[in-house]
Amino acid sequence: MIWDIPAHHRRAAERDILFDTQGGKCKSCGQEVSLRNVIVDHITPRTSGGSESITNLQLLCEDCAGRKRDSEA
Numbered sequence: 001m002i003w004d005i006p007a008h009h010r011r012a013a014e015r016d017i018l019f020d021t022q023g024g025k026c027k028s029c030g031q032e033v034s035l036r037n038v039i040v041d042h043i044t045p046r047t048s049g050g051s052e053s054i055t056n057l058q059l060l061c062e063d064c065a066g067r068k069r070d071s072e073a
């Protein structure tokens with residue numbers, strides 16, 4: 001039952017799926033990333049009404065995640 005899985009485990013599973021989908025590359029710059037340093041980013045920020053669905057998630061390298069955070073601040 002998926003509902004029995006703690007949220008942080010579900011998020012880890014989503015990260016693995018996204019990692020495969022994106023071919024292990026940052027969605028923004030295409031740089032290769034590893035599961036250790038990849039950032040799960042909300043495409044539409046939660047503060048702007050973005051959902052927690054996997055369709056609103058992407059993986060970014062730390063550089064791009066930092067730039068995106070700056071531009072949204």
Ligand SMILES: [Zn+2]
Nearest residue numbers: 026029061064
């Ligand atoms: Zn990047």
